[in-house]
Amino acid sequence: xxxxxxxxxxxxxxxxxxxxxxxxxxxxxxxxxxxxxxxxxxxxxxxxxxxxxxxxxxxxxxxxxxxxxxxxxxxxxxxxxxxxxxxx
Numbered sequence: 348x349x350x351x352x353x354x355x356x357x358x359x360x361x362x363x364x365x366x367x368x369x370x371x372x373x374x375x376x377x378x379x380x381x382x383x384x385x386x387x388x389x390x391x392x393x394x395x396x397x398x399x400x401x402x403x404x405x406x407x408x409x410x411x412x413x414x415x416x417x418x419x420x421x422x423x424x425x426x427x428x429x430x431x432x433x434x435x
Contacts, residue, residue: 366431385410
């Protein structure tokens with residue numbers, strides 16, 4: 348997924364675009380100063396009418412890792428997800 352990493356006066360902000368995903372589909376972990384966002388996309392759309400039948404499927408795992416700056420306080424981090432955008 349596309350990720351934005353921003354530094355402010357008080358903290359660091361990471362935003363990841365995860366359209367179509369729910370919070371339960373996303374995993375966040377930190378190990379050895381590396382933040383990893385991972386999950387699995389499961390999307391299926393079906394349309395039927397008298398003349399056609401359309402089925403589109405989109406499946407796949409994803410993972411994105413970011414090395415965190417030395418001064419990041421991992422224990423103070425918080426995450427939220429709204430409208431397909433994860434913010435940490």
